[in-house]
Amino acid sequence: MFDAEILKLTVSLREALDRVHIPYPQEIQWNPTPFRGRWGVGTAIAFQAAALEGKEADVQMRAQEIAELAAREIDSPAAFELVQAEKAYINAYFDIPKYAARVVDTVLQQKEDFGRGAPKGERVMVEYAQPNTHHSFHIGHARNTVLGESLARLVEFAGFETVRASYPGDIGLGVITCVWAYQKFHYGQEPEGVHERGQWLARIYHEASTLVTPKEDETREERELREQYDAERREMFRLWDSKDPEIRELWLKTREWSLDELYDILGMLGAEIDVYFFESEMDEPAKEIVEELIALGIAEDERPSGPVFVKIDEKLGLDRDKYRTSVLLRQDGTTLYSAKDLALAKRKFDTYDVDRSVYVVDVRQSLHFDQVFKILELWGFEQAKKSHHLSYGFVTLPGGMMSSRMGNVVLFMDVVAEAQRRVLDIIAEKNPSLSEDERAVVARQVGLGALNYALISVDNTKEIVFDWDKALSFEGQSAPYIQNAHVRANSILRKSEGVPDEASFDYELLEMESELIERISQFPEVVQRAATEYKPLHMSNYAFELARTFHAFYHAVPVLRSEEREARIRLTAAAKQTLANSLRLLDVEAPDRM
């Protein structure tokens, strides 16, 4: 937020070093100083300058000399009250009274837009929320959705035009297996309630999977029955493929039950999807595309004695196995996932005109996306280079992998219900004055927030072993901790009877005050970093740090009964706003009371 000031500082430093004839590298990098209660930036340029002089000289000592020389010589820009050499670093400290007011004024003026980046003139599509239909939404899907939604909010706020896309897997042998079992064993049944019905369908899927999975020591009768069932579901898939009206209708009806549940959950998570692509819709375009790739000589066609595939490594001229071979069509000409993803990518590029395409999909599909991007490149799509697979590790159970097919999943709705129960218990104990209505709202905000934060505050590359107590932690590094900072700020503001229109920070600030101001001022940079690196984790870390700083401020600095009441009320309001903006980007709501 002080780019201009820091640029001036860089220019001044360069001039100073030139005057004393010290060579230095082109790039001068400034980072926040690590000292508590002092607000400034520092650079390690003196080390590099000392090293440039070469020789066997003691770089450490020479660096300190250079830093001192530079600090003495520099014509310090107005923004900084002091430039000094410390441990061979050149540190510049902000003129706090002036810049504290500027930070706070900016936040209070821009409000929910504080931190928003300038328009970048690029369109990003974020694809997430791709659960299979006819299954149930479990905690692993929640990781995907929360990660995707947070990323979408970040890139949008950072200044990209953003399109949210969902790509439900609504067809495949698994889906058909469920439809088959519904028709054979449960036809005409339909439980009440969106989630009850969705979960019931998922149980049918699990039952059906068990029926068609070979058991150990099965008897001949069991085997024959299983093989008969397997043949029936495959026949149903064939009928689906040939657009049999009865099967299609059955499939659409049950699909809708799953989608109803998905829409409801996306609503709870505040994910407003702009475009739904369905896997089933990619089937026909995929076939056309494969023909084109064959004609272009990119894909090889061995039908009917073999499949259609692309030997990617060979096409790229690699002599090692890296991207391997991607099979696009089965021997019988039916499409595979790879072909459908090519069709989807083409539609994104052509119809939606996206410059960057991000796929939030679990890590098992890393090779698949590497292959898709490379084939798109071979095909001539420039955007393929700006396509990114944001992969994430699975959410597993202490006992191992979750699997809808095996029926051992932790359902998202169950976790949400438990989270809300736990929050209500804590409210009963800590804040009994809340009304019934408020309690219900707060339970949802805090319960869901805790869960979302737990899923987002671990690096996406890492596996999460689901643990109820960890996922629903309300203390320490957690959403409730951050929400509570917001509540405390709000509580002060409620009692302050308004926020003064302006206030001067022309007094000796306490350590925690300047620290809080510095932290707030970092928010816009964190937005940019999280968005351009596709890493919501940066924001979750920042939000926690900001909350921690605020809690410390809250304890150490009296606001309402102090000489500096006006300024501190404004600072509190700025902190509250920045906390709210941070939480929003993490897909966590910011309650006013809890």
Next chain:
RNA sequence: GCGCCCGUAGCUCAGCUUGGAUAGAGCGUCGGACUUCUAAUCCGGAUGUCGCAGGUUCGAGUCCUGCCGGGCGCGCCA
């Protein structure tokens, strides 16, 4: 066999993209702080061969190479 990811405090994890100031949090543990803006909080203590070995560098948790351990994946599942 090949490819990708992970290995940091008792446990769970930040920090690695852009090498630099005593390696940070949370949980747990020990000790303190509620007549004072909500204690879902704060303050302080203890706890580290940053998987191992080399290399590059004035400087490596961070970059490079090899190895070890774990996970995932590798032509007709998605």
